[in-house]
Amino acid sequence: MNEQRGRGKYTLEFKQEAVRQVKAGRAASVVAKTLGMPKASLTNWVRADAQGQLGMTAEGKPAPVVTPEQAEIARLRAEVARLKMERDIGKKSRGVLCAGRAARYAWIQSMKRRWPITMMCEVLEISPSGYFSWEASQRRPAKGPGRSHSDEALLAHIKAIHEQLRGEYGWPRMHKELLARGVRVGKERVRLLMQRHGIRAKGKKKFVVTTDSRHHLPVAPDLVQRRFTPAEPNLVWSGDITYLSTEEGWLYLAAVLDLHSRQIVGWSLQPHMQTALVKDALLMACFRRKPAAGLIFHCDRGSQYCSRDFQDALKAWGIRSSMSRKGNCWDNAPTDSLWSRLKTACVHGRRFATHDQARQAVMDWIAFYNHSRLHSALGYISPMQFEKRRMAAQLQSAA
Template structure:
């Protein structure tokens, strides 16, 4: 392997950790063996570090001297940044701290693009050398040198992802998530490991009807008839309301779903269920997406959606109103399914002291759902990925 290939294999952070261990007094040969790398490369890194030329540092330049007060300010800034990272890492990894060392390594691997590895190792009370040894590629592995993870290592990754995603994934999505994170593994192996160790997705709770349809307001016809697969974005939207308990009282959420990509394109969180709740969610979606006239908005027969104010807003944007049959949740199944996922992931089992806490949790989940959550109806892509691929295909066919 030539020098260019070797340099491309190791990150700057890996090099710095290897050099740190040598400078701490360990023999270079022992460090190289621990980290699974050539001793000659480590010797070169130590030499480059002494010259201030380790990759990522200014070549041929050592750190310039600074005034004592500047050095103190820099030290304090670094300390504040470190404390901030330790606090955030501690919050996100609280469940992993109770697990074994392999689960901690897997969590570090999953979060390595967000925080420095050495800092996460310190917070999770494991050695960086142990992590690098655990994550070192197995030489001579099958499939063209690709590493085959042991069942224990793979199980640690599964537990870390399960904890990170609050138990939302069953084995099919877990398999896809592992592939997306660069861990090549068969789906049957994932299913077997999860079943053997009792790792499963959280169950959904029984559907509760919250729609107030006991009114005399005009009701729109059902233009959808359970056809929930439009051929393009901004053709068919659906909307609904759900509620979240807090110590301050109920927090109500209205959302607008684009049924082409199942993306949440508008939402509103308020302490009441008045018409402005659903109107604000609709306006958010309209201002963000600028749909052409003729879009269908499908909802239940709740008084908020039937109100004159809401219907006037639909008309102003050239949107046609469609409503499900009375008391039939299956006529708006995609949005009801969204509520099930939301409440399973971040509401059930949680206690929110304030509406603001609940609001933040919901907004964080919506961002995760839109950008990252794998959707079985979309070929295990996230809503954003699905829509981006569709748009790219349209541009390609038009070229």
């Protein structure tokens, strides 16, 4: 157990996902920052993957070295992924091409965390130097009284953010997002513009509960009692399972949420709902956060969480088990709310042909949620920003 804590291991699924993002054309430094891990580790994984030695086989033996033919296939797949990315940029930016240069600049600014700026400039037929000059001008404070943005320019910002976030934000969160991006504007003006142009947040839909509490396994007491605002990170985590439909069959997602910052600290995506699903999510969270003994893990009474294998994993890390009351969704409200946001943002209205397509969509959303999505319970900042501000305040008070 001590060896695991010291080494800071990552699950094979985590490594494969990180390598996939690099192969898709994202910079290794960006992927490492998004996933909260050292860049050097990611570089080693990419090198190991190219040699066919990333992870181990089911028999516990090192993965075999790939043949030249397999390496060429991998290279071609990476090239196809890049072409798909360029095509996707072209599709999403088609309407922006006709909206003027300012709208193109605004669109690039809203999407720069997703794709390379130079690639977007090429697709939108503008020069990178022109974009960077425009971006610098947006950071300068407005001179004199009056509005710093016309309705047309502001609407371009709103449409770009709305498309980037797949319609997830209503006007209150849109207003906060604009302020966070340096666009000075009143909330009433944002509300009226969105109302006038029919821009609204997607509606929520009901989804099936995945909890199976019809078992005779031991059940832990509720140690949380709906106190969902712990004073520090790694005091209370919450876990749950949801599902995604694909043409290849169901794909199940287990997540671990730190209730202090509402950051998703562990996750696992697998085509089954066995105990390994929730255990892998827990281990990812433990390897990443290395919590001190005494942390509370709160969940429902599902058979996966009550299983001996999962409970043994909790005990090995010194984690206390807590479970909500039977049939009471409010006892685990933060994770239920998380699933609602996930389904609204990247599941409803979309069809996934394969598990890989669904997995990519979910991983992209988790990265966005942790690093960028404004959370009302945190004062409209992202979970990562919330933790960084707390750490900065602690360092300042200790100085």
